[in-house]
Amino acid sequence: MKQNTRRWLVRAGVALAGIILAAGSMLLIPAVQDRVFTLFVTQHLRTGNTPFFKDDNLKVLLCGTSAPFADPNRAQSCVAVFANGKYYLVDTGPGSGRNLALWQLRGRELGAVFLTHFHSDHIGDLGEINTNAWLDGHPGPLPVYGGPGVEPVVQGFNQAYAQDEDYRTVNTGSGLLPPAAATMRATTISLAGPPTPRMNRRSAPLQLGGLTITAFEVNHKPAAPAYAYRFDYRGRSVTISGDTRYHPPLVAAARGSDVLVHEAQSQHLVRLIQESAATTGNARLDRIMGDIQAYHADPIDAARIANAAQVRLLVFTHLNPPPSNPLTYSMFYRGLNRVRSTDWISGVDGTFITLPPDSKEVIVTTLKP
Structure with a gap:
């Protein structure tokens, strides 16, 4: 009986290997390759960005969670807020446009961009995001909101991309x-x-469109103005700090x-890091690491x-330096649980939060590209 079972398993294994080999060989045929590729693209286009707009909940997506320190798994500062069939971006840090494309967030549904301030890690992808929105059929000039100074920032990006737009x-x-x-179009x-x-x-x-947005002053000097933004929709709310030092007035916001x-x-x-820079004679990094602690x-x-x-x-977002392993994660949040032991998370690119209307429910998932 055991011998027969072994023989059957061997024959089944040989048959399965033959099927796999045949399927692999089929994928070398150009017509089969074209058919498989077409089916994949069609399914990809049909799926679209359904998770973001299948209902009318207030939603939040972290599309960039790193500060200027490079991290292979994080773009720089960007948060998307979804409401009433649109999404709104708070900052457009380098790499965030790529994440938006990977998640199939269409530019035609981009309602506006809100800039917290004008450091490069918060504005670097503004031109790319605008171009992609235009190519996707955004119905008019993309509104960009920010504090005083937003006009020359937007004007600069418009000028830098003018020739590219002419070519296209x-x-x-x-x-x-x-x-x-x-x-x-900039609005102060x-x-x-x-x-x-x-x-x-x-x-x-x-x-x-039923969404209420309020800007609040925060302290990120010498970068000024610097804003936090609060979004209120259908009885739910999210506040995004932007860059700031410890700032008690943010409590009211x-x-x-x-x-x-x-x-x-x-x-x-x-x-x-500063101490290591000083020890190794890297005076520039020593100075920069000392300066950033103040704001x-x-x-x-x-x-x-x-x-x-x-x-x-x-x-938590804009993680500086971004914790990339268990050791740095433990060091990054050392002592936090003594102040707030629950109801906090360390954001990653793809942290997705859903807030059903008129309830207390907070649903947290993580999206993958």
Whole structure:
């Protein structure tokens, strides 16, 4: 009986190997290759970006979670907020446009871009994202909002991409790619009242299709102005800090938010890098690592803000330096659990948060390209 079973298993194995070999050989036939490729592309196009727009919940997607330190698995600063069939980007750091393309986020559904400030790691992909939106049929100039200074930033990108747009229009035709829709349109968000020592001003609320967006002043000096943004939709809310040092007025901005997406810099790790730079004679890195400690927030600082604001979930982003292994992860968040032991996560590119309307539910998943 055992002998017969062995024989049957051997024959089945040989048959299976033959089938696999035959299938592999079939994939070498050009017509079969074309058919398989076409089926894959068709399925890819049919699937589209369904997870983002299948319902009308407020959603948040981290599309870039690194600071300027290079990380192979992270783009730089970018957060997408979804509401009412549109998505809105807060910052467009280098690499974020690639992530948006991998997740099949179509440019025609991009409602606007909101810039927190004008450091390069927050604006680097603005031109690419705008071009992709134009190629995808965005209906008009892409609105870009920010504090005073947003106009020359947008003007610079428009100018830098002008020749590229001319080439594409000549090649494809202005009927499909109207030049008027290729350029971005800057809008300055002003804060109410004169400057105050506490830096606690806010903007008038902006209404976009049922979504309410409010800008709040934060302290990222010498980079100024620097804004946080709060998004409110159907009884749910998310506040995005942008870059800031520990800033108590942010408590009022984030008060009662379901989610606070807050930047985080491990001052301990940065100091160790600074010490190593000094030891090895790298004076430039020594100086830079010393300077950046003055205008970023430690995870414990962010947790204090979240606790005082009574937010449901604290999400860390703009991770500096990005923790890329268990050792640096443990060091990055050292001491955090003594301040906020639960209801926080370390963001990654693809962290996806869903907030069903008029509820307290916070659903967290991670998307893959």
